[in-house]
Amino acid sequence: MTAVHVLGIRHHGPGSARAVVAELERLRPQVVLIEGPADATELLAHVAEPDLQPPVALLGYAANDPSTSAFWPFGVFSPEWQAARWAVEHDVPAEFIDLPVAQTLAREDEAPSDRGPEDPARADPIAALAAAAGYDDPERWWDDVIESRGEHDVFDSLGEAMRAVREAVTAAPSADGAPPSREERREAHMRKCLRAAMKRDGVETVVVVCGAWHVPALTGKLPSAAADNKLLAGAAKVKSRAAWVPWTYSRLSSESGYGAGVTSPGWYHHLFTTEPGEVVVRWLTAVAELLRSEDVPVSSAHIIEATRLAEGLAALRRRPLAGLAEVDEATLAVLCDGSAEQAALVRRRAVVGERLGTVPEHLPVVPLQADIDATARSLRFSPSAAVKQVVLDLRKPGDVEKSRLLHRLRVLGVEWGDPAATSGKGTFKEGWAVQWRPELSVDVVVASVWGTTVPAAATRRLEAIAEESTSLAEVTGALDVALVADLPDAVTVLLRAIEDRAAVAHDVDALMAALPALGRTQRYGDTRGTDTAALARVASGLLVRVCVGLPAAVTGLGDEAASQLVGRVDAVEDTVGLLPDDDRDRWYEALRVVADRPDVHGSPWGAPPGCCWTRG
Numbered sequence: 071m072t073a074v075h076v077l078g079i080r081h082h083g084p085g086s087a088r089a090v091v092a093e094l095e096r097l098r099p100q101v102v103l104i105e106g107p108a109d110a111t112e113l114l115a116h117v118a119e120p121d122l123q124p125p126v127a128l129l130g131y132a133a134n135d136p137s138t139s140a141f142w143p144f145g146v147f148s149p150e151w152q153a154a155r156w157a158v159e160h161d162v163p164a165e166f167i168d169l170p171v172a173q174t175l176a177r178e179d180e181a182p183s184d185r186g187p188e189d190p191a192r193a194d195p196i197a198a199l200a201a202a203a204g205y206d207d208p209e210r211w212w213d214d215v216i217e218s219r220g221e222h223d224v225f226d227s228l229g230e231a232m233r234a235v236r237e238a239v240t241a242a243p244s245a246d247g248a249p250p251s252r253e254e255r256r257e258a259h260m261r262k263c264l265r266a267a268m269k270r271d272g273v274e275t276v277v278v279v280c281g282a283w284h285v286p287a288l289t290g291k292l293p294s295a296a297a298d299n300k301l302l303a304g305a306a307k308v309k310s311r312a313a314w315v316p317w318t319y320s321r322l323s324s325e326s327g328y329g330a331g332v333t334s335p336g337w338y339h340h341l342f343t344t345e346p347g348e349v350v351v352r353w354l355t356a357v358a359e360l361l362r363s364e365d366v367p368v369s370s371a372h373i374i375e376a377t378r379l380a381e382g383l384a385a386l387r388r389r390p391l392a393g394l395a396e397v398d399e400a401t402l403a404v405l406c407d408g409s410a411e412q413a414a415l416v417r418r419r420a421v422v423g424e425r426l427g428t429v430p431e432h433l434p435v436v437p438l439q440a441d442i443d444a445t446a447r448s449l450r451f452s453p454s455a456a457v458k459q460v461v462l463d464l465r466k467p468g469d470v471e472k473s474r475l476l477h478r479l480r481v482l483g484v485e486w487g488d489p490a491a492t493s494g495k496g497t498f499k500e501g502w503a504v505q506w507r508p509e510l511s512v513d514v515v516v517a518s519v520w521g522t523t524v525p526a527a528a529t530r531r532l533e534a535i536a537e538e539s540t541s542l543a544e545v546t547g548a549l550d551v552a553l554v555a556d557l558p559d560a561v562t563v564l565l566r567a568i569e570d571r572a573a574v575a576h577d578v579d580a581l582m583a584a585l586p587a588l589g590r591t592q593r594y595g596d597t598r599g600t601d602t603a604a605l606a607r608v609a610s611g612l613l614v615r616v617c618v619g620l621p622a623a624v625t626g627l628g629d630e631a632a633s634q635l636v637g638r639v640d641a642v643e644d645t646v647g648l649l650p651d652d653d654r655d656r657w658y659e660a661l662r663v664v665a666d667r668p669d670v671h672g673s674p675w676g677a678p679p680g681c682c683w684t685r686g
Contacts, residue, residue, distance in 0.1 A: 072268040073275045076289050077225050078282030082332040084147035084342035094156045100273045102157040104150050105280040106166035110312040118158040121430040125317040130171030133309040138175050143317050147342035153279040167263035176306035195283045198235045229285040236286050250301045257287040258298035313434040316511045319423035336423025337394050350392050351377050376404035437522035439514045453506030462500045477555035478528040482517035532560035536567035546584040578619035582638040586645045617660035
């Protein structure tokens with residue numbers, strides 16, 4: 071008979087990770103089943119590759135709409151990650167057993183009310199156990215029981231405790247005719263995978279690694295296969311794909327894909343990678359080095375005193391070892407000399423951490439990243455970790471394409487290049503400071519919600535601005551970007567949005583603020599070969615509305631309002647020189663009408679050629 075061992079863990083818990091590895095070494099199973107999307111199992115084969123370095127995440131996305139996506143992040147201290155590494159390194163099959171990505175994403179269209187209310191104890195069962203043990207802080211309870219105790223066998227007792235919690239809070243199963251809950255489907259799918267593993271030839275021992283909440287559903291007398299199949303029948307699905315992507319500890323802290331989350335990934339990384347007896351002193355030494363790099367004077371004596379304080383606080387609180395709370399207090403009192411600002415720096419850069427994971431180039435990536443890589447290769451524009459000053463000649467087709475790529479990526483928030491000043495007065499030169507920073511890979515993942523290729527994603531992003539922005543100036547600014555990035559579809563949508571907003575706009579100041587961007591972009595027709603005929607038509611229409619509204623706008627102004635309006639007038643004056651003669655004549659005539667009025671504010675207004683301003 072196949073022996074099944076279900077190891078209930080805390081997601082992203084270093085103590086759980088140590089205990090899982092110890093149990094795997096002791097049990098030596100023939101199959102390891104892990105909580106995670108079942109249709110991403112093939113990606114587990116890569117977890118032992120040297121260039122796949124946590125923190126990383128499994129990204130699942132709908133093939134036809136990557137904006138529908140979900141992440142399953144892992145740190146080096148995540149028990150699931152360590153279980154998968156152990157299995158791959160020992161040539162043992164490892165499989166994910168949770169609902170597939172295809173089903174998880176199909177639920178994204180559900181309204182929250184469709185998923186039903188969630189009991190607080192179900193959402194955070196660890197808090198329920200902590201409260202039962204007399205702790206008001208679930209993290210401190212877990213740290214005492216698991217994280218600070220290392221590799222003790224706690225799985226049986228934890229499973230029994232979780233069974234009691236579930237019996238107290240689990241609602242009755244779905245009524246006949248009602249659709250099963252997501253939790254019921256998840257646990258049915260886990261059991262289905264478990265049964266399949268138990269039936270394989272030569273399998274004597276199976277280990278399941280899952281969140282502690284699910285342990286009771288996978289142990290004891292299980293429901294029949296027919297009952298589980300009924301729960302799983304008719305589940306909605308979408309065509310989906312999955313890939314490994316780099317992740318960061320800051321994102322693991324703020325956007326964990328698991329309900330448990332983790333607020334101190336940098337500390338947990340340290341707990342997992344450091345020998346238990348050296349945790350405090352090595353941590354405080356690292357914090358001291360961090361503070362010294364910020365010119366904060368910290369000596370060896372400070373480290374010794376902080377270590378003694380942390381350990382003394384733990385003894386007073388009857389804790390087995392000093393935890394993060396004690397170390398934080400010792401850091402603030404001794405290393406930071408009571409400075410809250412320095413303590414916040416330590417929390418941001420050490421407790422949370424700034425580590426970025428890596429993914430090998432040969433592994434599947436999100437479509438947007440693949441398009442960036444392919445475009446850069448075709449342009450011989452290789453990413454570099456060093457800052458490079460690049461001057462592009464917009465008279466050369468290759469340089470124009472590089473410019474378009476950099477501008478489009480900036481639309482998406484992927485700032486591979488920052489605009490830089492160039493020498494000379496010609497508009498055909500464009501300067502950039504180019505550097506590919508590791509965190510840009512995460513920005514690409516985030517930007518992938520807009521599309522699978524750079525042009526399509528940038529177009530969709532600008533179209534969203536056209537649809538959502540309430541500021542006419544913001545829309546015209548987006549149009550400026552769309553033109554330099556050569557995104558004609560976005561230009562069409564933005565022009566229509568400008569016309570629609572201008573048709574109902576009564577604020578002359580807003581209309582005047584929108585004009586400069588439209589006027590400046592007239593030069594792109596010469597420099598980039600961009601068709602700006604439609605742009606000129608919209609600019610002329612705006613100018614007409616400005617000229618009509620200007621007499622009312624200058625009436626009854628105070629000093630501050632007059633000063634602001636002068637700035638707007640100057641900006642429009644700089645713009646009309648780029649517009650056709652009819653537009654310039656119309657503008658100067660509007661200025662003459664205002665100049666002849668005796669009630670205009672007496673601020674000195676710059677006069678265009680052929681026009682005189684009077685002081686009121």
